Amino acid sequence: MKIARTIEEFRALRRELPGPVGLFPTLGALHEGHLALIERARGENASVVTSLFVNPTQFGPNEDFSLYPRDEERDCRLFREAGVNLVFVPSLEEMYPAGFDVTVRVGGVTERLEGERRPGHFDGVATIVAKIFTVTQPDRAYFGEKDGQQLLVIRKLVRDLNLPVEIVACPTVRDPDGLALSSRNAYLSPEEREQALSLSRGLRLATKAFADGERGADALRRIARREIEAQSLSDIDYVALADAETLAEVEGEVTRPALLLVAVRFGKTRLIDNARLTVD
Numbered sequence: 001m002k003i004a005r006t007i008e009e010f011r012a013l014r015r016e017l018p019g020p021v022g023l024f025p026t027l028g029a030l031h032e033g034h035l036a037l038i039e040r041a042r043g044e045n046a047s048v049v050t051s052l053f054v055n056p057t058q059f060g061p062n063e064d065f066s067l068y069p070r071d072e073e074r075d076c077r078l079f080r081e082a083g084v085n086l087v088f089v090p091s092l093e094e095m096y097p098a099g100f101d102v103t104v105r106v107g108g109v110t111e112r113l114e115g116e117r118r119p120g121h122f123d124g125v126a127t128i129v130a131k132i133f134t135v136t137q138p139d140r141a142y143f144g145e146k147d148g149q150q151l152l153v154i155r156k157l158v159r160d161l162n163l164p165v166e167i168v169a170c171p172t173v174r175d176p177d178g179l180a181l182s183s184r185n186a187y188l189s190p191e192e193r194e195q196a197l198s199l200s201r202g203l204r205l206a207t208k209a210f211a212d213g214e215r216g217a218d219a220l221r222r223i224a225r226r227e228i229e230a231q232s233l234s235d236i237d238y239v240a241l242a243d244a245e246t247l248a249e250v251e252g253e254v255t256r257p258a259l260l261l262v263a264v265r266f267g268k269t270r271l272i273d274n275a276r277l278t279v280d
């Protein structure tokens with residue numbers, strides 16, 4: 001496995017890789033969820049490249065940019081063990097040199113939920129992903145359904161800019177007890193972690209009710225919310241049931257594919273999770 005720290009270095013090494021090339025971009029602090037995406041990329045491509053970069057522009061001023069867990073040595077060891085061919089580990093200056101002044105802004109699907117609560121977050125995501133695509137030139141790029149809204153933003157970015165890359169969505173990987181794996185889970189105290197299981201429980205209960213025939217959007221939101229609200233340490237940011245394509249909130253009955261999305265704080269840690277409701 002080779003490690004490139006500059007765009008020039010990366011491009012030279014990238015040219016030698018047999019295609020198709022699969023990309024897995026990450027902030028790092030790797031867990032099994034990340035590794036599942038890499039494994040998928042390995043199975044579907046001749047070469048796998050990753051980018052490892054804690055992108056400051058997608059963090060708000062009061063968010064955890066400086067605290068975000070960083071361990072390049074461990075992440076690179078795991079990349080190597082997972083069979084990654086080439087890693088792009090740029091510095092801040094490499095990605096945002098003096099005078100850098102472009103923002104890629106995706107409309108529509110960015111307006112609500114995470115976009116509303118985290119102003120500028122998706123501008124940061126879209127801009128860095130566009131840059132990373134330009135540098136790495138992948139045939140396919142792998143993203144997790146765990147970040148459901150982000151996936152819609154990336155799809156829109158690729159569609160509207162005609163970027164020549166196929167976006168591959170990968171299912172959310174969970175701990176055996178249901179908690180969606182996240183680098184931020186490391187911040188949780190044992191008690192917070194226990195209570196955080198209510199996210200996946202709430203989503204599961206609502207999904208089950210949906211499978212059993214419940215179509216009322218209010219009722220489905222209520223089922224998930226009740227489970228999470230019952231936890232003494234939970235502070236709900238939103239429980240939303242939104243159209244799976246436009247992310248518009250569903251009123252009345254669910255008649256098209258929808259996403260049930262939750263964002264909840266436990267102490268200082270903000271967790272997100274979602275489940276897909278598919279109409280037959």
Ligand code: AMP
Pocket residue numbers: 025026027028033034037142143144145146147170171172173174180181182183
């Ligand atoms: P991150 O570096 O944690 O922002 O995530 C990098 C990629 O991994 C994103 O596409 C995430 O959606 C994906 N990812 C993170 N956690 C999970 C998980 N538990 N299951 C599947 N994909 C995940």
